Amino acid sequence: MIGEALTYTFLVIGTAFNTLGIIGLLRFPDVYTRMHATTKMTTFGTTFTALSVVVYAAVMFLGGNSVMFPSLALHTIIAALVLAFTNAIGSHALARGVHKSGCLPEPSVVDRLEGVLP
Amino acid sequence: MLPFLLTAIFAFSIWLVLTAGTGDIGLWSAPELAAGVALSLVTAGITRTFLCRSRNFRMANPARWLLMCLYILGPFFLEVTRANLDVAYRVITGRIRPGIIRVSSDLKTDLGIFMLANSITLTPGTITVDIDEATHDLYVHKIHLPPGEEKRETFQDSDLFSLANLPAWIRRIAE
Known part of the structure; x- marks a missing residue:
């Protein structure tokens, strides 16, 4: 069954990236690099788990099950889009706030923003 | 109305x-x-x-929305995948050289700069920390700067992406 295989593949990819994101949170040294791991890798992983839900819903719908499944797929796509947008804007706001409150990147090789922010 | x-x-x-x-x-x-x-x-x-x-109704054109869908599914997704594999490698090996760089961009409109900033943030390995409102320059935190790159005063926006020219796509969609 190709649909089922795809569902499980996407689920495994998504969970793997989410796990790597959490490992990054534990391993990276400062708040900025940790934000790289937790906000973006988890967005990517969650997009893949959402994709697996969409494939699952499509398979169930084509198998003659309830008409509920297309709307499940649509809602999941909207959830993934909203997650991507809010994650980008939220992590931007967090990074700016952190830099503004005086927590500079450590370690870092260059900081062009130092002294620019009031 | x-x-x-x-x-x-x-x-x-x-x-x-x-x-x-x-x-x-x-x-x-x-x-x-x-x-x-x-x-x-x-x-x-x-x-x-x-x-x-902005009193400008260019985004009411459905062709731009179609292009945006193509952009998200095509070059943007490709770039995010490459960057995710890169950050996964850095999570496992711990080889990082972080720094905040200044990126200049040719995009003029608010929507264009918004899309560019979000694309940079959603691509792992780079976070937009701040935007210079007057010159539309972005301050980007990059997780790995190649040795020697920290000497450069400003970067061009297309230097941040290696597989596709995302700023050119954004210009076509939003400007």
Whole structure:
């Protein structure tokens, strides 16, 4: 069954990236690099788990099950889009706030923003 | 009047997507459609000044929205995948050289710079920390700067992406 295989593949990819994101949170040294791991890798992983839900819903719908499944797929796509947008804007706001409150990147090789922010 | 109508149509199409599959007029039931029309008119009345603040209706063109879908599914997804594998490698090995760099961009409009900043943030390995409102320069935290790159004063926006020229796509969509 190709649909089922795809569902499980996407689920495994998504969970793997989410796990790597959490490992990054534990391993990276400062708040900025940790934000790289937790906000973006988890967005990517969650997009893949959402994709697996969409494939699952499509398979169930084509198998003659309830008409509920297309709307499940649509809602999941909207959830993934909203997650991507809010994650980008939220992590931007967090990074700016952190830099503004005086927590500079450590370690870092260059900081062009130092002294620019009031 | 035109901002009001455009906002109402936008809100109503989101309502249609959210309530698809509830009835038999097309995909929707009569009460859902009536509630959708009422709510989108109220929403448009409140928020009409937000969506069309620049008094420029170029985003009402459906071709731009189609191009945006293509952009998200094609070059943007490719770039995000490559960057995710890169950050996964750095999580496992711990080889990082972080730094905040200044990136200059040729994009002029607010929407264009917004899309570029979000694309940079969603691509792992780079976070937009701040935007210079006057010159539209971005301050980007990069997780791995190749040795020697920290000497460069400013970067061009297309230098951040290696597989596809995302700023050119954004210019076509938003400007």
